[in-house]
Amino acid sequence: MIKRVQTKKIFVGDVAVGGDAPISTQSMTYSKTSNVEATVEQIRRLHFAGCDIVRCAVPDMESADALKEIKEQTSLPLIADIHFNHRLALKAAEVVDCIRINPGNISAKWKVQEIVKACQERNLPIRIGVNSGSLEKMFDDKYGPTAEAMVASAEYNIKYLEDLGFDDIKISLKASDVDRTVAAYRALRPKNNYPFHLGVTEAGTLFHATVKSAIGLGTLLLDGIGDTMRVSITGELEDEIKVARAILKDSGAVKDGLNIISCPTCGRIEADLVSAVAEIEERTAHITAPLNVSVMGCVVNAIGEAAHADVAIAYGKGKGLVMVKGEVVANLDEKELVDRFVFEVEKMAEESN
């Protein structure tokens, strides 16, 4: 249903970003990058969680030096996150798959030229990462920390690279609040066709980061904006990927596994729906076929939802119906419904493979 804005396709290692490539998920290690063992372990955890691209901070030369060994022990595409210091970028560019750097933060043009040359030699893209907390002074002075300032900063940094003959670019425009983030991405989107990396920055701990990121990234995904994304959480790595994937799925941007439609609690419910749905979630977690299923506690909306669901349960008093593609296939006691439902889901998932 969502029509994605068509962007230029670039490659971060073997992961395509933009164009018709699937929207990828990213995260960032929080170990000292100079600690190879810890960083490799975190990258492995991210890989296992389903992360597509990983980023490491490179605040010093020990970290830049460590990247080679890290690359040798991991297979996820690696982005070096660099600020201010062009020598760190040159060192990182020898081994990583992408550099995140804002040219405007590098003190001299010749230094940026050296970085661009190093990236061109190895076909590395550059992410321009505009952040509301680290805007160039000239834009902060002129506009304050607004979406306009972020867009102006992005345009300035894009032009900086384009003037040097470099256009292997992706762009992020992260603010620490949702409406500025959304406003900035929306304003910049019509002005170029570079792929966008989405994120709400510094979104806080798990619960509020989930809500902020779902609002901000979800709003943009519904607009068709976004080619890769990170959910920033003051918390654990796996959660960033779990939430990112949920946003992709629940916005409708990606079809992946069961979309479970289930009632809220209300006084019409005839069954222990919470337990039933929890059991179904657990028993169908392995299924990747994109199926729409509904588990409904009373007749008011159940038949309507079931008619358009691949597999459905409609609970009645002590018993209920299992429906497949809108047709009733079984009328069973309440305690037999989940088993039959899971059976039908597994059958349909197998047939769709």
Place this chain on the structure above:
Amino acid sequence: MIKRVQTKKIFVGDVAVGGDAPISTQSMTYSKTSNVEATVEQIRRLHFAGCDIVRCAVPDMESADALKEIKEQTSLPLIADIHFNHRLALKAAEVVDCIRINPGNISAKWKVQEIVKACQERNLPIRIGVNSGSLEKMFDDKYGPTAEAMVASAEYNIKYLEDLGFDDIKISLKASDVDRTVAAYRALRPKNNYPFHLGVTEAGTLFHATVKSAIGLGTLLLDGIGDTMRVSITGELEDEIKVARAILKDSGAVKDGLNIISCPTCGRIEADLVSAVAEIEERTAHITAPLNVSVMGCVVNAIGEAAHADVAIAYGKGKGLVMVKGEVVANLDEKELVDRFVFEVEKMAEESN
């Protein structure tokens, strides 16, 4: 920053909905409404959790009869949720503060006229509650279960009431997926000025319901759409209110308490930020003054965020700065930073009262 669409103001009991009224939160009891004791207990829990308006299903006359006693024991405005049966609506209208009913689902016009007359006599508004799972057959047949069908159903039901001289109306357009929900509300918004009740229906268990509702309701709130809302969770009552309030706050639609900006984990962090932010969240949970605070783990974005924050911590190696309105007020050992930060937040909150 968000400019709300101006809507007609109606009243559900003493709670204003629409116009310049604050966006209210709703939930629904899941006890049998005929069980007065259980329903009163659930309404009390919702009241304590911060819910503004509560809805009870009225599927039978025992439930309709119970509403009087429930009203006598609770103070939250009460909405009776009724389908198909006009006698239940007439009974409920004697005591509740609003009726949710779709006139198109009532079999005869004279029955709807009786409901309208009963509502007019007590100044009760009617919520037209369009739901993708229970569309009138004529619209489902014509459009399928689409946003267009939902909008057509809403317009039909609105006209039904308006033709009977009734315009004390609010409207919901809930689909079980985010993009239809958003599309339906956006399409209907320019066509009238009735207040909108937002919701993504049957959104599933806590995690996915949070993500789906944050995307759907957050997107609409950023558009300025929405006067009251419910987050539907297959789960517990308090969670519905907690998530609803988080969506209001994190979208920027409501200013309420601390907005905490804190870094994601990354290799630049010089401190145990996760513990510090968790401690700060706990120690400032009682504060209702709308303050922007930032807790940042390294210099890259910390100074920029702190410059625009009311109170901020910028961690360095083993120590850090506490900043108030962009000015450094203390340079302390790491272990003293949170105490000083909380002191400054409490001081500012008191001054703002």
